[in-house]
Amino acid sequence: MFKIYTKTGDKGGTSLIGGVRVPKSHIRIESYGTVDELNSYIGMVSDMAQHQQISTWLREIQDRLFTIGSVLATAPDKEVKMKLPDLHDADVTWLEQRIDEMNEVLPEMRSFILPGGNLASSTCHVARCVCRRAERICVAMQEHQEVIPQLVIQYLNRLSDLLFVLARYISHINNAPEIEWRARI
Secondary structure: OOOOOOOOOOOOEEEOEOOOEEEOOOHHHHHHHHHHHHHHHHHHHHHHHOOHHHHHHHHHHHHHHHHHHHHHOEOOOOOOOOOOOOOOHHHHHHHHHHHHHHHOOOOOOOOOEEOOOOHHHHHHHHHHHHHHHHHHHHHHHHHOOOOOOHHHHHHHHHHHHHHHHHHHHHHHHOOOOOEEOOOOO
């Protein structure tokens, strides 16, 4: 029987793919943990939206996030014996195409939009914020000379754009109000 617990992390360490042990506070662990958190929120958006096309798109994104998680969880200087999935430029292009597709039916944005108006839309905004945090952590990895493919950062950047547009799109198809921010003067 497979046990979920190994007890190998009881002292605050964990292993990367490739066998390198690092503390659980390591920036690499923080990066793929945040991507995992993002993936969970995207699952919530899919469940809340209850829209077949959106769910199909989000499943595709969740698959790419598992790919990104495996990249981030791999020790960069170790030979890995297993075949890992990889990210492609076409994955970023796919996000851009979905953004353009949704923007075709959305009203022009004339002000900043506050999260709210629809639970699925609001949750999509939370996912967007988590995505931006994942992107910032990956940029910090680069600044700390951690090896990370530039395509991962590009994908996360474009995904946060998609999540913003998707939040608006969910509101639109549900006839929920967009809450425009009006600066207090």
